[in-house]
Amino acid sequence: xxxxxxxEVLSTDPSGQQITVMGWVRSFRxxxxxxxxxxxxLGNLQVVVDFEQFDEALxxxxxxxxxxxxxxxxxxSQGSGQRQELQCSSIEILGDCDPGVYPLQPxxxxxxxxxxxxxxxxxxxxxxxxxxxxxQIAFAIHEFFHNRGFYYMHSPIITASDAEGAGEMFxxxxxxxHNPPRTENGQPDFSQDFFGRSAHLTVSGQLxxxxxxxxxxxxxxxxxTFRAENSNTPRHLAExxxxxxxxxxxxLNSNMDLAExxxxxxxxxxxxxxxxxxxxxxxxxxxxxxxKPQNERSEMNxxxxxRFCVDHDFVRLSYTEAIDILRNSNPNKKGKFQFPVEKWGTxxxxxxxxxxxxxxxxxxxxxxxxxxxxxxxxMRQNEDGKTVAAMDILxxxxxxxxxxxxxxxxxxxxxxxxEEMHIPAEEMYWYLDTRxxxxxxxxxxxxxxxxxxxxxxxxxNIRDVIPFPRFPGNAEF
RNA sequence: GCCUCUUUAGCUCAGUUGGUUAGAGCGUCGGACUGUUAAUCCGCAGGUCCUUGGUUCGAGCCCAAGAAGAGGCGCCA
Numbered sequence: 118x119x120x121x122x123x124x125e126v127l128s129t130d131p132s133g134q135q136i137t138v139m140g141w142v143r144s145f146r147x148x149x150x151x152x153x154x155x156x157x158x159l160g161n162l163q164v165v166v167d168f169e170q171f172d173e174a175l176x177x178x179x180x181x182x183x184x185x186x187x188x189x190x191x192x193x194s195q196g197s198g199q200r201q202e203l204q205c206s207s208i209e210i211l212g213d214c215d216p217g218v219y220p221l222q223p224x225x226x227x228x229x230x231x232x233x234x235x236x237x238x239x240x241x242x243x244x245x246x247x248x249x250x251x252x253q254i255a256f257a258i259h260e261f262f263h264n265r266g267f268y269y270m271h272s273p274i275i276t277a278s279d280a281e282g283a284g285e286m287f288x289x290x291x292x293x294x295h296n297p298p299r300t301e302n303g304q305p306d307f308s309q310d311f312f313g314r315s316a317h318l319t320v321s322g323q324l325x326x327x328x329x330x331x332x333x334x335x336x337x338x339x340x341x342t343f344r345a346e347n348s349n350t351p352r353h354l355a356e357x358x359x360x361x362x363x364x365x366x367x368x369l370n371s372n373m374d375l376a377e378x379x380x381x382x383x384x385x386x387x388x389x390x391x392x393x394x395x396x397x398x399x400x401x402x403x404x405x406x407x408x409k410p411q412n413e414r415s416e417m418n419x420x421x422x423x424r425f426c427v428d429h430d431f432v433r434l435s436y437t438e439a440i441d442i443l444r445n446s447n448p449n450k451k452g453k454f455q456f457p458v459e460k461w462g463t464x465x466x467x468x469x470x471x472x473x474x475x476x477x478x479x480x481x482x483x484x485x486x487x488x489x490x491x492x493x494x495x496m497r498q499n500e501d502g503k504t505v506a507a508m509d510i511l512x513x514x515x516x517x518x519x520x521x522x523x524x525x526x527x528x529x530x531x532x533x534x535x536e537e538m539h540i541p542a543e544e545m546y547w548y549l550d551t552r553x554x555x556x557x558x559x560x561x562x563x564x565x566x567x568x569x570x571x572x573x574x575x576x577x578n579i580r581d582v583i584p585f586p587r588f589p590g591n592a593e594f
Numbered sequence: 595g596c597c598u599c600u601u602u603a604g605c606u607c608a609g610u611u612g613g614u615u616a617g618a619g620c621g622u623c624g625g626a627c628u629g630u631u632a633a634u635c636c637g638c639a640g641g642u643c644c645u646u647g648g649u650u651c652g653a654g655c656c657c658a659a660g661a662a663g664a665g666g667c668g669c670c671a
Contacts, residue, residue, distance in 0.1 A: 144631085146630045146632090146633055146634095147629075147633065147634090148627070149630065150629075150630050163630085163631080166628095181621095194629095195629060196630065196631070198631045216621085216622060217622060217623075218604085218622095219622095220604075220605085222620080222621045222622075222632095223621075224605070224606090224620050225620080226605065226606090227605080227606070230605065232663090233663090284669070284671095321671090344670075346669055346670075347595055348595095348668085348669060349667095350666085350669095350670095353669080353670070354671090358671095467666095467667080468667090516670090516671095517670070518671070519671075520670075564671070565671030568671060
């Protein structure tokens, strides 16, 4: 008999039909009720066992975590917790699970503990929900762009370009580390390396994305990126996934519209498609909030935050306006900020961003037109000569979730800026060629995929929304 | 990289001023239980108190160094 996913069974009207279901035991209660989960959805199928019909030795092997194939008839449940249940006529143990050594017990586990057994944490309700939602978010992102005429472009993962300056890079090499070939001055000779030159893992697909956008008009990348920064926070990973759309004939305003539209579409989609998993994470967060002191509890719960994002326009304001607000804010006047806001031109600290998003506006904020000194070389210079057409989207609890800009399409201005920032123009000939041959206004942004998953699932640590997190000192599994 | 905190049973934690035999809940295991919903009831077992060194008659507790984890900051997405 063919296996039917639990998700399908749970949406079937029970009428005594014979079915086979395979999954893993979540609990075995009263020597009678097996809760069987196959990961197709959050819910378990209740399998009812009449122990007189089964060998006692077989039932002893029905332990938490064991893989079973069960067959029987699907009938309306007599209990109140579920619509249907499987009256079991046969049980086959596909894989035993020794409860004495199996780390997952039918009890609460801390996220820190589960992180240490990340290879098994998929089997918990929480991580099942997170990774089902993660899939749906990825799918919704592709759907959004595809429906709007964007082409999915695969930017390279290994790159010889290290000019973008988005962060420290991981080197890719096949040279013998103990005895590399040397140049005259004693440095490793990368001309003898695999690619005939120094190579690294990409920190961003943006520059290559621009090349494609200046021919295909609308492209997006969605792939892994790597940063060898020694970042130890709940918002950073050394390996993370990034979505980077790039649009020709677009300015900063349409760039903001695109980013806001994308976030609203994806969040809205998840609200409708992942109702059950979201509700579970929502309730989980509500329970967790109860353990916190009153003043640390968030004003909105998870579902409220998500709906709020979909229903309200993001606040758009310039860096200059933000500085004014911050300068005149109560915490600044009362010296509550660790870094007081004084002069125009300094970068905002995360405490300032949090104040704007969580206290002042209480909604997502798009900050625009930053001082050129604190932004990347490729951002388009504004008429004031001081700022660039940049935009960052700040989310409550997450901080920067999107960073983007209109790109500098004017060759002379771009070359001058690169010179000022000591970026070798000759190595970037291929990038500058776009400005030499049919340059046009264009814009794009980078969206941190895991930060979006973090926001939508309501989790607090980015290491809990990617299956196998990579961060300083850790590449387990 | 910097700052703060944490590390005691499989898990989550308590452990008084440094004092003799280190506790609880949950889980496991054994037993009872045929309508349970992370069932319930009874019982047993389970410890390198993170590691190393030091102070002391005596250290889970004090000191030093190291390791691991968490939070904050910086870098950013």
